[in-house]
Amino acid sequence: MQTFQDLILRLSEFWAGQGCVLQQPYDLEVGAGTMHPDTFLRVLGPEPWRVAYVQPSRRPADGRYGDNPFRLGKHHQLQVILKPAPADIQRLYIRSLEAIGLDLSVHDLRFEEDNWEAPTLGAWGVGWQVMLDGMEITQFTYFQQAGGLELSPISAEITYGLERLTMFIGLAKSIYDIAWVDGVRYGEVRHQDEVESSRYYFEVADVAFYQQLFAGMEREARRCLDAGLVLPAYECALKCSHAFNVLDARGAISVTERVGLMKRVRDLAVACAKAYVASREALGFPLLKGTAGTPASPANPAGTEVAHAHG
């Protein structure tokens, strides 16, 4: 029986074997692994990058007080970025499924169109939802734009929904029943968190406080940008985004306000993206070394087994 933990370990190991930096979850509240600066900022500019990490992703409005067997206010994504995306990325992805023990010769795997768009990040990409036996198990995206900037080279983002995947492999009836590790159920690790977070985000969170937080963090982000501090500015933008999600869950955002608040978050994300590229350029795009001088030769295409040199 495949545990939640097995999945994390095997996927991490697989992608580490592909030359990915095994990064850790970002230590701020984010709605998706894409918002981790190692995705959102690293896909900008010309530097190559390979990274994999688990990202707990908070969606306050999706919380169900621990009652719904399929829905969570916080779930875990395993996020992979390959920049540039190698030509055999789909093949690699298929191998990653085999690495977690799936015998694809008895399954039905399909790639169905699903284009990703994150208006608050000024980002969009083209790709698929990967369906295994009729279940969506992965989002697969070729990023085209982030922070309002055209991307080159193009990155591939692979996002596995870990709870769903574990559930699906074991055909479990409830998320809370899956084994985190032998002897410990997911529910035993997380149920209290789901119950209390739902209550907090839906009933208790102080609307006025979060409104102030949004405005304050927005100001702070601008101050950081003025001081030439890109990463702190981006963290403030993430705080704004989370405050927005909390206010949304509290039902405190009207339809008209929503558009305006989203634009403010996007403006910050776009400003951070521009500042990040400028800052990397000022550093001489350090990760280009080792690739800039020795472009991959046609005889040895930037293959999958060839680990990228990271500074």
Next chain:
Amino acid sequence: MPTGEYLLEVRSEEIPTRMLEPGVKELATRLFEELMARGLGPRQVETGYTPRRLVLSLSGLPEKEPDREEQVLGPPVRAAYNKDGEPTPAFHGFAKKCGLPPEALRKVSTEKGEYLGATVKTEGRPTREILAELVPKLLSEISWAKTMRWSSLLGGVGDVGPWVRPIHGIVSLFDGAVVPFALFGVTAGDETVGHPVLSPESFQVTGAAHYRRELAARGIEVRPAERRRSLLAGMEERAAAAGGTLVEDGALLDKLVAICEIPGVMEGGFDERFLDLPAEILQTSLRDHQSALTVEKDGKLLPRFLTVMDRPDDPAGRVRSGNEWVVAARLADAKFFFGEDQKVGLALRAEQLQNLTFQDKLGSYKDKSERMSRLVQYLCKLLGGTVDATVAARAAGLLKADLPTEMVKEFTSLQGIMGGLYARLEGEPEEVWQAIYDQYLPASTEDSIPRGEVGRVVSLGDRIDTLVGIFGLGLIPTGSRDPFGLRRAAQGVVRILLEGDLPLDVEAAVIEAVKLYGDRLSRTPEQVLADLWPFLADRIRHVLGLKGYAYDEIEAGLAVKMIDLPDLKKRVAALHQARTGADFLSVVLAAKRIANIVKDAPAGKVDPELLVEQAEKDLYAVHNRARREVVVLADDYEECLAEIAKLAPELDRFFVEVLVMDKDPAIKSNRIALLQAIGETVSRTARLTEMVVDRTEHRANVGAMAEAGGAI
């Protein structure tokens, strides 16, 4: 033996289902046209696709282009030779340009004098060379609905595209030999692969037949029509085995065909307890979430579903158990929503509409509901009390109450339907719940209009309120920008009025709808009408056109004052009938002639004393009769037009024998006044001058008489 066969297969990562068919069609059409233009028409063009392949096979292509001979003119002879008769540099330049030896040039006489000339023969280029140029160009130019860029095969060297998805391989074979080209870093060859999981090894192909055989051996079918046939047959068989029949869904089946390259039928079941859910919910959930069709027996669903798997079989039963697991989770969700919604009830949902914005300036859906309730009562009054205004107002008040329900939030395509189902469960009368259920009909050309009178009136009220509100803010749709779906709304209004035979005074309805908006609108009722009327007229043209009426018939009908839509349709239909008669066509021609004659003349009155010629006296008499008849016949438009047609002989005679522009101004004005009166009479049903008449055909019909004299 060469058969002039070209095989093209482009392998890429999965292309979105909606783009496959248009993409391959565009490629085939353009290649065909380009080849035809070069005299290289193939005997046959076949196309195929799977999510991972675009396939084109052409047969009967010539080996090379036809050779061409072209007559070319060079410099004038006097510039081609010097005084001594020796060839000049201009002579040699021309010879070089033509690629011919000096002796091949000759003198040619033209209107402008003598020139140097030559016959230049161009040998046709080999077809393979042309394909090698054309195919990559046309492939890269396919106009995909959405494109992307990706890193080229060489990795990190640069990005390529735009194209729909990354390309991985190209087979390009002309009579078995590779037609080489490269596209986005991929070189064309003779190798392809099978299914990415089941048969990923590459293999060589030699031609179209071999290619199809090799793929078939791997279970892959590139012809979508074949996959469709096979899927449908398989599904029908499974449905029959389960003791029922397949609920057909052509659009979904098309999607399934485009989603696989191996057309495997996936059959699954779900718990019978979900059969408590209305069929609409089950079908929508299965269709939207699982791309699955349903099975019915005696009008009831069986606990089964059918979809596709991109593989021939399910050896471990794992595909089925996976699909069933997902379906169970989805249906459990749906059942939960259905229960929760019923606990809340529509009355409370209707209250919640105040938090749902209809349009920034036009207020919430609650405001809209209140306006609609009042508007539909007014519509009932306008329609003469055949529809119960209280019932209609009740339906209008609950019309949008399903928008905040969990079920509609989950499945927007169920809006209206859910409201109707919940209203029925709450014991609302049939007319009310059906009106809610049918409110978005007709959503497409195939849809019928709402089934009951109440439903029709309520649907009209909803659409008129929306049209008037948005037009009242000056937000008139332009080009492809129509964010509020006003074209569809207007089309719905037109179809409900025409097909429901509802004699609604649209102008009065619009004015009332404007009034109900209070001070929310930025435009006056007159401005709204002035903008809305041409918009509606366009929809009327479209709808009547679909019903088989000719453009000029519709224009002629629209050009007279509108009473209501069913009346307009009667006029157009009468015109459609009448136009086949020769006398009627004579009157149409006469009407056009009259319009020309009277166009700048002041209005006058006929004085019988001033009628001189017998022909005009006779015309006066028959017209008086016709005018009386037309008034009596009122809206019996076919008879009216028949009466008018009777004027033809006298009209024709008049134009032959009488000169309108008499020297005596009194006689002249009298004749013009007579023609004015006739012009009005003949265009009471429809403005005949809008009709297009093929004069040559007409002349053959009625003989030369009308054309013989030009009286003017």
